[in-house]
Amino acid sequence: MKQNTNLFLTLVLLVSTLQFSFAQNDLITNIQGRKTISLNGTWHYIIDPYETGFYNYRYKERNEDDKEAYWNKPNEENKIDRVEHGYEAPYEIKVPGDWNSQKEVFKYYEGTVWYQREFDVPQMDATERVFLHFGAVNYEAHVYLNGKKLGMHKGGFTAFNFEIPKALLQKEGNFLVVKVDNKRYKDEIPTLNTDWWNYGGITRDVNLVITKDNFITNYGLTLNQDQDIKTALKNNKFQIDGSIKLNAVATNTTVTVEIPELKIKKNFTINGDEVRFSILAKNIHLWSPDNPKLYEVSFNFNGEKIKEKIGFRKIETSGNKILLNGTKIFLRGICIHEEVPQEQRRAYSKEDADKMFKEVKELNANMVRLAHYPHNEYMLKAADSLGIMVWSEIPVYWAIDFGNEAVLQKAKVQLEEMITRDRNKASLIIWSVGNETPVSPTRTNFMKSLITRAKELDKTRLVSAALEVAYNKEVNTIDDPLGQYTDIVSVNEYLGWYGGHPNDTQTAHWKVVYDKPLFFSETGAGAKGGYHADKETRWSEEYQEWFYEEQIKMMKKMPENYCGLSPWILRDFRSPKRNHPKYQEGWNRKGLIDDKGNKKKAFFVLQKYYKEMAENKK
Numbered sequence: 001m002k003q004n005t006n007l008f009l010t011l012v013l014l015v016s017t018l019q020f021s022f023a024q025n026d027l028i029t030n031i032q033g034r035k036t037i038s039l040n041g042t043w044h045y046i047i048d049p050y051e052t053g054f055y056n057y058r059y060k061e062r063n064e065d066d067k068e069a070y071w072n073k074p075n076e077e078n079k080i081d082r083v084e085h086g087y088e089a090p091y092e093i094k095v096p097g098d099w100n101s102q103k104e105v106f107k108y109y110e111g112t113v114w115y116q117r118e119f120d121v122p123q124m125d126a127t128e129r130v131f132l133h134f135g136a137v138n139y140e141a142h143v144y145l146n147g148k149k150l151g152m153h154k155g156g157f158t159a160f161n162f163e164i165p166k167a168l169l170q171k172e173g174n175f176l177v178v179k180v181d182n183k184r185y186k187d188e189i190p191t192l193n194t195d196w197w198n199y200g201g202i203t204r205d206v207n208l209v210i211t212k213d214n215f216i217t218n219y220g221l222t223l224n225q226d227q228d229i230k231t232a233l234k235n236n237k238f239q240i241d242g243s244i245k246l247n248a249v250a251t252n253t254t255v256t257v258e259i260p261e262l263k264i265k266k267n268f269t270i271n272g273d274e275v276r277f278s279i280l281a282k283n284i285h286l287w288s289p290d291n292p293k294l295y296e297v298s299f300n301f302n303g304e305k306i307k308e309k310i311g312f313r314k315i316e317t318s319g320n321k322i323l324l325n326g327t328k329i330f331l332r333g334i335c336i337h338e339e340v341p342q343e344q345r346r347a348y349s350k351e352d353a354d355k356m357f358k359e360v361k362e363l364n365a366n367m368v369r370l371a372h373y374p375h376n377e378y379m380l381k382a383a384d385s386l387g388i389m390v391w392s393e394i395p396v397y398w399a400i401d402f403g404n405e406a407v408l409q410k411a412k413v414q415l416e417e418m419i420t421r422d423r424n425k426a427s428l429i430i431w432s433v434g435n436e437t438p439v440s441p442t443r444t445n446f447m448k449s450l451i452t453r454a455k456e457l458d459k460t461r462l463v464s465a466a467l468e469v470a471y472n473k474e475v476n477t478i479d480d481p482l483g484q485y486t487d488i489v490s491v492n493e494y495l496g497w498y499g500g501h502p503n504d505t506q507t508a509h510w511k512v513v514y515d516k517p518l519f520f521s522e523t524g525a526g527a528k529g530g531y532h533a534d535k536e537t538r539w540s541e542e543y544q545e546w547f548y549e550e551q552i553k554m555m556k557k558m559p560e561n562y563c564g565l566s567p568w569i570l571r572d573f574r575s576p577k578r579n580h581p582k583y584q585e586g587w588n589r590k591g592l593i594d595d596k597g598n599k600k601k602a603f604f605v606l607q608k609y610y611k612e613m614a615e616n617k618k
């Protein structure tokens with residue numbers, strides 16, 4: 001009997017681990033290419049710091065049909081009825097959007113907020129299915145429809161979806177409730193401590209996705225990574241590799257992939273829920289910053305046609321160089337937080353992305369480091385169409401609970417969700433598995449395991465992580481053991497701000513113990529926009545300008561392996577850690593553009609350097 005129980009437990013565990021580690025298989029991608037009903041707009045809210053709507057007075061999770069659970073519609077039919085919650089004006093909030101920026105009461109709030117709205121659905125075919133898709137909710141979301149729980153998701157910057165059982169769906173007045181909790185915990189990703197604002201809420205688009213009975217959940221389409229790109233260009237013969245994941249098993253069914261501009265139309269037979277294929281193609285104009293060519297691709301299955309614009313390119317390293325389409329490339333980057341400082345809010349829209357990239361272009365940059373978490377998809381679309389290369393990162397930031405296996409699993413889920421959503425973006429060249437993590441064998445194993453997972457899921461991009469360096473008057477040696485496993489060695493360096501003097505850059509020497517490209521994933525100094533003084537006065541625009549001038553002089557003397565930089569940071573951003581009463585007031589001031597949108601003097605120093613680098617094509 002005991003043996004049977006053990007066997008049963010093992011099976012249960014096996015099944016649940018399998019589901020867990022393949023969670024990304026169910027993520028529906030390319031939402032804009034599908035039949036959707038937007039649930040953006042005005043929702044109602046309840047602020048619930050004690051989680052009264054979730055736990056009863058014995059602090060036990062409420063039963064599904066508990067009338068006092070906030071996922072249930074309050075029923076005040078008779079005047080004697082006792083009801084202690086409700087969703088009504090003026091308790092209204094916009095989705096998408098963080099809550100902090102919407103009402104004064106939310107500014108510093110961290111905890112539970114209940115979101116509620118109603119929606120109707122149009123007439124549907126009997127075979128159609130409905131999914132509820134969230135672009136992102138920070139951090140933990142419990143989703144309920146008409147009193148039933150659809151599911152839970154953790155991770156503040158990645159998408160997720162739940163199917164709505166047809167039997168649960170009403171034609172009118174569907175009562176949708178989301179419990180959003182942005183409290184920070186030691187064993188979450190990110191952890192308790194970050195240098196950015198913990199904006200809470202339903203921060204990205206919400207959609208109902210209407211699908212066929214079986215449909216393409218997600219797919220990948222990239223140039224084959226093993227072909228020699230110079231030979232492919234010479235022979236005008238390219239191999240495109242693809243994979244398509246269906247929502248359910250299909251037998252002997254056809255899926256068609258079309259790229260009309262390349263005169264490609266191919267049928268593939270699916271037996272099961274996945275197919276992998278290769279297509280030979282001619283006359284591909286490869287995607288690059290100079291020519292961000294995208295092709296319209298369509299995937300046809302079961303009477304549904306899903307379209308997406310996709311670019312083809314090859315990114316690789318050769319010794320200490322980064323090659324794009326076989327040619328050495330220098331990354332003229334800039335770091336970005338997903339934030340609109342003028343409105344002290346998270347960025348979430350196409351308009352926000354367009355404004356951000358206008359500044360990136362003005363800087364003469366060809367690359368952005370999207371720090372320190374996956375940004376919204378509009379950012380990636382803008383990058384794809386403008387020819388700006390992208391580094392995308394998961395929030396494995398500073399002192400994560402590295403010894404905890406459950407934390408590693410959480411990081412992996414976020415990594416998988418990030419890769420699944422964006423693996424068809426040509427602009428995306430680097431996956432980063434973290435930032436400034438403290439060196440120890442436990443941490444290195446943790447990070448190595450993330451790198452291995454990233455490479456299993458996607459062979460067509462470089463993998464890195466932003467490392468730190470200990471300053472040394474003789475030579476700054478980058479020897480973090482994690483550098484063995486990353487494709488490029490990336491390091492954050494603040495010589496002249498966090499240590500030393502800006503002049504020290506002139507005698508600084510750099511050494512990397514690995515024969516790999518060296519990328520400065522950060523460097524920067526703070527300045528309050530509009531504050532002018534002599535250059536030795538900290539917080540003045542002149543100090544920051546001088547810092548950049550000295551840094552650039554140093555960069556110009558870097559050894560051969562130097563392949564680019566992404567200074568910290570394009571715009572000033574909110575941070576609870578920055579409390580100087582005159583110069584910071586809750587802002588990290590290392591932006592090249594201040595919180596009013598004004599460019600600081602240092603912007604023009606970097607702009608000039610990038611212009612020279614672009615002209616030299618170094």
Ligand code: GCB
Pocket residue numbers: 195372435436492522568588590
């Ligand atoms: C860093 C971190 C970044 C901080 C920045 C700073 O090294 O990666 O998140 O905001 O320094 O301003 O100190």
